[in-house]
């Protein structure tokens with residue numbers, strides 16, 4: 390239960406906790422204790438904090454390197470990232486975070502719009518790095534150019550739900566590991582595509598590590614107390630900027646845990662707020678109407694005498710961008726610099742060895758179907 394104790398303080402977060410000035414500090418102090426856990430052989434749903442201080446990464450320097458935020462592989466080659474969806478809100482924020490972390494930005498990207506037959510559609514300047522953005526019809530070319538820059542690049546995808554399957558297929562056929570931050574699309578198919586390929590990927594609708602810790606805590610509770618809330622009611626409200634195309638993928642993931650706790654809930658019962666009146670009701674700070682993700686899950690007894698409320702309220706996008714960079718570092722070490730002994734599965738198993746018996750049921754559990762726990766997509770460990 391040491392595990393639960395270390396994960397539990399993040400059960401409720403206010404927007405204050407995530408105010409931009411505090412984000413950097415929170416992440417800086419937590420980075421060292423974050424590791425990635427796997428779902429299936431090559432697909433990771435997300436990051437969760439390690440559960441016990443007994444877990445040490447010292448036998449796995451390459452993992453340690455990623456946890457410590459190093460940006461070079463053992464060969465000394467700087468890490469390269471290609472960001473697709475670069476002109477979008479998350480694409481740009483993540484590209485900046487990658488540069489800030491010392492990674493190098495591949496100067497090629499592609500977008501969803503049709504471009505000219507020859508040459509890029511546009512150019513985007515990211516902190517002095519000029520990136521050529523290719524039209525949709527030239528996305529294979531963009532991937533080839535990326536591989537010419539480095540055979541060890543990792544792709545970050547922050548595009549649109551409709552692009553998830555096509556883009557994942559492209560990365561797999563190009564042989565480039567990727568971080569899929571984009572939500573929506575056919576998540577089961579997405580998992581199948583990656584599992585049928587030779588590629589590693591981190592796929593999660595939520596890259597903010599602290600929120601993922603909350604997701605993980607909910608999942609642990611569901612595993613340990615299935616049906617504990619049978620007969621109770623669930624109300625889920627999520628609020629995002631009006632440009633968001635889909636229902637919160639994070640909410641869907643958390644709901645899968647509530648369902649295991651015994652609550653009946655259809656995903657179409659989620660209340661999605663996308664306009665000012667709703668923002669006011671949710672107490673979203675006005676400055677963040679265009680950049681927020683507020684979630685409230687209210688669980689109440691049939692006669693309303695008992696109620697629980699869980700919230701995670703994020704202002705801005707830094708938390709996701711920083712988590713995404715950690716995912717990139719994890720993949721770089723996992724895919725390009727695997728442990729010398731054993732195989733790429735060694736690290737997760739190593740983590741599991743330190744878990745208590747009661748956590749054993751997490752081990753090796755493949756939850757590829759449906760919208761499930763840590764990462765609606767799939768999965769878990």
Ligand SMILES: NC(=O)C1=CN([C@@H]2O[C@H](COP(=O)(O)OP(=O)(O)OC[C@H]3O[C@@H](n4cnc5c(N)ncnc54)[C@H](O)[C@@H]3O)[C@@H](O)[C@H]2O)C=CC1
Pocket residue numbers: 473474475476477478479480499500501502525547548549550551552556569570571572573593594595596597632709
């Ligand atoms: N996993 C996480 O933690 C987070 C996930 N998201 C998800 O990331 C995605 C992007 O969000 P935003 O940046 O806010 O959206 P956005 O609308 O600002 O950006 C989307 C970008 O994708 C580009 N695009 C459209 N179709 C494309 C295609 N076929 N190939 C390549 N690029 C294409 C657009 O031109 C645009 O630049 C959404 O699915 C959102 O839910 C957002 C925040 C955090």
Ligand SMILES: O=C(O)C1=N[C@H](C(=O)O)C[C@H](O)C1
Pocket residue numbers: 572594595596629630633636637638639640681682
């Ligand atoms: O589109 C967003 O902004 C976000 N999308 C993700 C989701 O759908 O869960 C994560 C976070 O809510 C921000």
